[in-house]
Structures are given as C-alpha cells and as structure tokens.
Amino acid sequence: MCQVLEEYHEPLEQELRSASKKCVKCKEVLAVVVIRAGDKYCRDCFDQYFRHKFRAMLGKNRIIFPGEKVLLAVSGGPSSSSMLRQVQEGFSQSTHKKLRFMPGIVYVDEGGALGQSAEERRQTVAKMEDMFKATGFPFHMLPLEQVLDIPSSVMVKAPSSPQAASAYKAAVDRFIRNGVSSDVTPEEKVGTSPPYVLESQTHSLRQLMDSAKTLTAREDLMSMLRQQLLVHTARCEGYSKVMLGHNCTRLAVQLLTSISLGRGAHLAQDTAFSDSRYGDIISVRPMRDYSAKEIAYYNHLFHVPCVFTPNLHTKAKEKSSIQHLTESFVNKLQVDFPSTVSTIYRTSEKLQTACKNSSSEDHCDKCLLCMCSLDTSVEMASAFQATLMSERLSQPKSVGANSLFPRENPEWSGTPAGSCCKGTGQNCVEDGGCSSAFRLPDTADVRRWLCYSCQLTVKDMSSVDVLPQCILSEAQRRQNRSRMREEISDFLLDD
Template sequence: MCQVNGETFSPKLEPQIIHGKACVKCEKDSVIVVGTNGTFCKDCFEVYFSHKFRASMGRNPLVRHHDKVALAYSGGNNSSALLNLIKKGLDPATVKKLKFTPGLIFVDERILYPSDDYEKVKEIEEIMRNTGFPYHIVKLEEVGAMCIYTLYIGIVYLIVNHICFNVNVMFKKEIPFLNHVIFIIDQVFSTEDTDEKMTNAEKLEKLFNSITTLTSKQETLYRLRCYLLSRKAKELGYDHVFMGETSTRLAINILSNFSLGRGVHLPQDTGFSDGLRFEGVGVKLLRPMREMSMKEIAVYNALNKVPTVFLPNLATSQSVTSSVQNLTENFILGLVAGFPSTEMTVFRTSNKLHGKNDEKKSRGCCRLCFGAIDTECGTAQATALRHTLFSEAIN
C-alpha cells in the first residue's frame, strides 16, 4: 500500500528544524526538541547524547580497560546508534577515547520467518564489514546445540507459561497438572525423534510451532536470544555484551514483564547489567543505552545519517491485541504521546525495586530463563502463586 505509481515510499530523514527557540546549552538558534529535556542545537545534542552513553557506563563501572565487548547488532535503530557512538568514541581524534575493544554479533533469526530477506542480511553484513571491527553472524538455531534441555523446558514453559516455574520444585511437589505437562513433552518430542536425528533447525522449528500464542513466542525468542548472545560472546572470547535497549523499550519491557508475572526479574531484565543471570554459562549483558529515549535515538540517527536495516520480526504486521508485548508497546507509546514523562517514571520506578529473593542465591535459578526463582511461596502466607495452584488443584 505504500507504493504509489511505482514510487517507493520512504520517510523523510531530514530532521525538523524549529526556528525561534534557543538551545538550552549555548542559546544558538535552530534547535531540536527532544522529549522533556528541552531544546538543543545540533552540536549540543551530539554532546548531550554521547555524554548520556558515557555517563551510564561511568555510573556502572563494569567495563574495564582493554575488555573485549561484543555489540549485539541487529541493523535496527538502537543498535545502529550504539555502533555509531562506539565508532566515534574510538576515533583517535576523540578527546576521551573509549578504552575497550569492540566486536559485533548479529543473530540471524530468519529461520522463524519464511522470508526472502537474503539481501537485507547481506546489507547488514556489509555495514558490519565497513566498521572494520571483527563481526560474527550467529544463527538462532545454534541455540539448539547449546542447551538441549532448554528446548524441552521451553515446552513446560508453554504449559505453565504465566509464571517462570522452577521445574525442580514442580516435579518434587507433584502438582497435579504436571502430568499434563509431561504428556505434552512426550507428544512433542516423542521417543522416535531422538536428539541425534533432528537437526538444530528442526528442533527450533518444532519448538516454535508448538507455541500457540504470540506472547509466548516473543517471550521465548527473547529468552533464547539473550542466552545465545551471552553464551556465544563467551565462546568468542568477549567479556561483555552491549545491548541497544533504550528507555522506551525498557519501559515497555518493564510493564510486559510485570504482566507476565516476571516482576522478580525486573532488575536483571531492565537494569544496566543482567547481574548473575548467566554466570558460569556466558558473559554479562549490559545496557549502555538505557537512558536514551526512542526519539533521541531517531534524531541522532537522522543527524548522523546512520545506516539502518529493517528486518521483520515476530511482531511485524500483527495487530495490537495479538500479544501482551504488542499491546504494552502500543499502550506505552500512546501514553508517552500524551504524558511524555511516563516513560522515565516507569523506568525510574523499576530502578528502585528488587526481587525479594535476591539475597538468597542458594535458591538456584530457573532452567529456562536463568532468572531468580520466585515460586517458593512458603506455607505461612497467602500468595498469588499459592492461590493459583489451589485453583488448579480443586478443579
């Protein structure tokens, strides 16, 4: 529908310049309005933007000199802006040169979408090559070879998909509907399909085909992707992974996490670092862009003519009400349009929260998402989980 008379529709990339308002820093004319933080001229915006990136790294001093950092590059706006920032920061002419060595990891998820985006992936590869940094293309199906039981547990996850259950606890307690779960696992991976016979791609396809809701598909993909990035980066000799998640994206993730019963994982899923989540398995995922908004990224990319490549994902051309994540995205973006400070409020709220079980690491972690366990509800209190199990049991 975007094509009129064969002419390709493309959004205008030239930023809008407002006249008559002054930059809040230097009081020069011709400025950019960015969210709630006032108006800037082009130069001051660049300084402000890269300062935010450096400031968040400074506040969370996890990256040491000469560390190797893998950037999770997807071709999208966020990771492209991050790549551009790093490229600039490593430029010998820069005053404070960044002190780490970067590399790029691109996760190729095309197995999930029957698409003809071969050209686009070529384009992404071209961009990565042009940076001069080492780059790696990792296929999503490789996750199958790494953690075979993750896939199995993925099935369990589907059945009990509202809460991140600790499978061990569940099996011990012999909760009635577990029989149902085991039955389904048997069905999906029946004894004839032994692991050796199935290729990784087949396993992954089978997993995703067996997931019935888009919510669970998106969630499973997100978890698998994080796991793959962390693990692969470790194998390739990196010390950290940089994710491109912005404050807008994190605000969306915070609310969808809450809605999916993953409140306890907020610090790991939306903090600067994902903590001890993948300890022993992979490296830490860091989020240096977490204080920039979507709009700031878009302005930065437009000003710097950063090349981006759009690849379709699970949410592409799906309706708003097709999944919890899509609905939340629509909800947050709608609210932000009317109440611009909502995004930062949500984001800051989550900074002040932590899981109740964080101190007790001995409780172990979930075998699917490696997050903290929040299913030990004790016997002394009324809790939502205990109530849910009771409801299941009496029916």
C-alpha cells in the same frame, strides 16, 4: 491607553519567538531538535549531548573494565545501530578520551523462526555484513538455529569476577602500566560468516515456535533463546560483557509487560543497567537513558545506517500479544502525557532484587529458561499455591506421565510403560516404570525448574519435547539429583 493590537507589540513578539528557537546550550545557533519542552539543541550541541550521555553512563557505573572484550548485540534496529555508532565514535582519532575496551559485534538471524525464505535471509545478512565491515570491528553472524545445539553448560551460572570499585581502579592502573592498546588488531578484524543451516534445523526451530499456542508465549520464548545464544557465543569467543541496545522507551514497555506476565520478582534484572544472572557474562544496557525519540532524531541527523528486520508482531494486530498491546498503550499515552515513559523508567531504577548469598546459592535454584532465581518456593497460603491447587483439581484423577504434578503423589512409582525411553522399554524396571537416569523429562519435570512466568510460557506450549536439548538435559540432570538426594536424605546432616 495601551492597546494589545497596537503596532509596537508585534516586533516584541517576533523577537521573543526568534530567541526561543536558539539552542539552549550555545544560545547562538538556531535549534534543529526539540527533545522535550524547553530542551532545544542545534546540530553540534545535540551531537555532544548524545555522545556525552553514552560515555557518562559507562563511566558512572564502571562495569566495563579496561582491556575487556565486549560483545555488541546489534539487530539492525535504530537503538542498537545508534549504540554501535557511539562505540565507533569512542574509538575515533578525534575523540579526547578513547574507550578502553575491545569491541566485537554479533548478529542473530531470526529468519528461520519467522518463516522467511532462504533468499530473504541472505539479503538481510548481506546488509548487516556491509554495515559491520565498515566499522572495522570483528563480527559474528549467528542463525537462531544454533540455540538447538548449544551445550547444557549455558544453563549453569559460572562464577563471576569481582566488580568492586577497588577492582576497577586496579584494572585501570594495570592498563596504564602495561600500555595495552584497546585498538582492534588486523587479525581480529576478520568477521565470521553465518554457518550453513540445515533444513532439518530450521524445521526443528519452526516446530519449537509453532508449539507455542499464543503470540505472547512465542515472543517470550524467542527472547530467552536469543539471550542464551548470546551468552554461549560470548563464552566461546572470550567476551565477558554483552552490550544490549535497550532504550528507555523499550525498558518502560518491558517493565509493564513483565508485570503482566508474572515476572515481578525479576524486574530489577530485566530493566537494570547491568544483569549478572549468568555469573561470568554480564549484560549491560548503555542506551537505557535514551528515549526512542532521541535515537530517531540522532539517526536521522547523522545518517546512522539501519537495517529493518521483521519480528513476530510485525503487521500484527494491536491485541495480538501482551507485549504488543503494552507497547501500543505506552506509545499512545506518551503522546498526550510526555512524561509517561520517563516516570515508568525512573520507577524501574528504584527496584532491587533480594538475592541469596552467593556462597550458598545453587544453580538448581535458577530457572531453566530465563536463568533468574526461582520464585516458586513460597508459603502454602499464597496465590501461587492456590493456582497450583486449582490446576491440579481440574486435571483427570489418573496419575501418570500426563498428570500435572505426579511427584506430589506418594503412590507414584515411575512413568508408565510405553511413555518412557521413547517407547523402547530398554531401561524399564520391573515395576513398569523407567529408571530415573534414563527417563525422559515430561512437562511436570520441566515446569518444576521454571519460575512462575516461564511456567506460563511452557503451559501455552503443546509439547516440551521440542525445547532445546540443553534445557531437557539440564532438567533431567536436576531431576536425577533431586531423586538421589531424597534417597539418601536419611544419611545427610541438617543444614
């Protein structure tokens, strides 16, 4: 009678065990990486799998046209550094089909907002410069303080170029016919060092970040400021696409975080492959199919250089912010349930945003901070209107500049004297108010042009006067146009 413990059973187990360690693709070499259960790859097959995944993502979407200038946003982290390596591999001589766009690199130094010393910031920038010079691509080093001086034109959605399949085919034919090379010329290989930053600019940036009372608001605010600076740089340098290094794990965390922060209406734009909220500048996420585990394995096996840069929640407690808590929750759940991240990520792929017709869309319908469509134009019997009513009733009865919604009071006729024109009274009118063309925007003016999530962020700020001048100028301009429209409403024809 057969027994389990007999000797003839042991060689069979050893043979099955050795066969299970073979690569699932070539089935010859022993596997060195186990991505998921049953997905074991050797070194060469894993390299091919990783590179094919990146090229397939770009080829499937057909967003980046041949000959276009693409700006790679590299922070020095594992995901963005791996993205930079994939672009390098796409331009190497051994590549069968080279990439056809013209790459450039940008790095945003956030040390001023984090309270780092000048020496620490110089060391980090020096490491990033060494990494970028090795690629041969043109690069730009930008301090986050520059966001305080960008013009208000970044808040206006510029007209976008057609992105249809026929336009892509026409661009490919034009690229082949003209024989334009996508290689970087020697003149373009020169990088730009970070400009000199004044202490006053760093102090203003620190005031802006310190005005947010919670770490959740600080992280949300810094993300939006970074995005505005990237878009402004892309426009000034002639880039039409911005390539971000968001991976699958980060997008899964961002989806749950956005829902918690009230950004449910903008989930598709925040997590999709392409984001065209700025019109002429489109953000793409080619790393969105990679998990953090795959990227970590690839960087370790192929020695991809990374530079550690601290952020706002470095060494912070788990419950210090909604973003940090959500990230910890997803990572812990992923350990016991390996399909957690993929399930959340696949859900985000099914989301779509109901946008207005591009011909009738006005840039005044865009949020001042995130540039997404305003989701506050809802019916009166809604949870948002109920929240506004509760906040209004909890405020003091006096109406003035400190009131939360002064525009809703028909008796309001201007900002009280002493709180307009920075207290100079030069542009005050006879009724004690300030001329709408010169009155400084207050909290109510700014919140009026924000989406629900950004309103919560501004609500956590002690003052809106520390916001970048481009946001305050655009809020004042929109407020003046709204007042002008109300004044001439009797002479306008109905839509």
